[in-house]
Amino acid sequence: MNAPLNRTKRNLTIAKAMAEAIAEEMRRDPSVLVLGEDIGKLGGVFGNTRGLYEEFGAARVKDTPISETAFIGAAVGMACVGMKPVVELMFVDFFGVCMDAIYNLAAKNCYFSGGQSPVPMVLMTSVGGGYGDAGQHSQCLYGTFAHLPGLKVVVPSNAYDAKGLMLSAIRDPNPVVYMFHKALQGMGWLGTVKGAINDVPEDEYLVPIGKAAIARSGKDVTLVGLGATVHHALDAAAELAKDGVEAEVIDLRSLVPLDRETVLASVRKTGRLVVADDDYQSFGVSGEIIALASEAAFPQLKAAPRRVAFPDIPIPFSPALERPLLPDAAKIAAAARATLGKA
Structure with a gap:
């Protein structure tokens, strides 16, 4: 609708x-x-x-x-x-x-x-x-x-x-x-x-569960995020654009069902992948997306996929300790540059 x-x-x-x-x-x-x-x-x-x-x-x-x-x-x-x-x-x-x-x-x-x-x-x-x-x-x-x-x-x-x-x-x-x-x-x-x-329209409309969105189109590297990290990825893409790098940003929107087709189509096009997730790094969404790309788009990968996530430690109370651990645009941009050999 x-x-x-x-x-x-x-x-x-x-x-x-x-x-x-x-x-x-x-x-x-x-x-x-x-x-x-x-x-x-x-x-x-x-x-x-x-x-x-x-x-x-x-x-x-x-x-x-x-x-x-x-x-x-x-x-x-x-x-x-x-x-x-x-x-x-x-x-x-x-x-x-x-x-x-x-x-x-x-x-x-x-x-x-x-x-x-x-x-x-x-x-x-x-x-x-x-x-x-x-x-x-x-x-x-x-x-x-x-x-x-x-x-x-x-x-x-x-x-x-x-x-x-x-x-x-x-x-x-x-x-x-x-x-x-x-x-x-x-x-x-x-x-x-x-x-x-x-x-937001007042009229009725549905966003289908299980369909990701392309938040920004690009050809050089795929940045995948969800929730808050989508905005970090968009900021990173804007920063990368200053260097002539066209990053594509995927907003997962749904984790289950996971829109594997949209992610894979982007990775096959760009050959590079960075996943941004503010959940813990191990055993999470970032690892699942990287496994997906490695299993189904390995021939198209031009560099090892990278992830930006929260380290595997309890979240500190102190803002001075917590904030440096959170994913942000600078970390995502640095990871993207590393896949491009520009680190």
């Missing part, structure tokens, strides 16, 4: 785009409801449920006690009996106390029931560091959830995709983990990356 060409443009933050998408689905489908900590009158710590309580009331926008095990488990049960819960895990780091409900119930129930009992729920959760919030509130853990069969995983980098992916996620019969990066939300107290705020 495409938006009309003749309309007034409006720029939204990811937080507003998420809230708008959820509201639209709640109006369209009475089985959709929202639950989580502080998602009611407060409108969510990250602003993604603002206005919902005032419009739909406490019956469909439920503030829960501080027990992730209880309300994530309740969401799974609701989904199994025909409702469509959108449940917020405030920080992805809290997954440890409710992982059984996510992995052994939500992810596997459709398979275990032979397709007779799908779990149409959306688990939305914040990710990302850079705020001195330490190891309990700063992780991404993209690879952790992408590794678990039965879950779909999406990571929007801008408001347009945030709305379209949320609409697709709510309508999907499978459990979808919707991971939003704090640096992109548009909350004043967090700051935001300007590129995450973009034009």
Whole structure:
């Protein structure tokens, strides 16, 4: 569904785009409801449920006690009996106390029931560091959830995709983990990356789950990112362009299903690959993308692929220790130059 060409443009933050998408689905489908900590009158710590309580009331926008095990488990049960819960895990780091409900119930129930009992729920959760919030509130853990069969995983980098992916996620019969990066939300107290705020149609449209986007075209090197690292990659591409290097930037948008075809087409064209991921370096998305390129595009590779990721250590509390470890445009540009033999 495409938006009309003749309309007034409006720029939204990811937080507003998420809230708008959820509201639209709640109006369209009475089985959709929202639950989580502080998602009611407060409108969510990250602003993604603002206005919902005032419009739909406490019956469909439920503030829960501080027990992730209880309300994530309740969401799974609701989904199994025909409702469509959108449940917020405030920080992805809290997954440890409710992982059984996510992995052994939500992810596997459709398979275990032979397709007779799908779990149409959306688990939305914040990710990302850079705020001195330490190891309990700063992780991404993209690879952790992408590794678990039965879950779909999406990571929007801008408001347009945030709305379209949320609409697709709510309508999907499978459990979808919707991971939003704090640096992109548009909350004043967090700051935001300007590129995450973009034009969002009021009209209904869907961004398909499992389809990457080419954020910038190029022919010399492929830069792959997701969420916040898409913007780092775009900044790196702009810097590389000053040296005459045309970098192509791929925004994965979805981790599961992974759009392997778009990534491979780009790598086969450029022959060089850099993957930027603010999750931990080992056993994650960056390694999966590099393995994909090595297995399916090896003859076209002109240099060894490189990755820019967070080192395999707990995230420090001290900003002076944390910030130098985070991926950024300079690190991505340096990795790209290394593939070009210009380091």
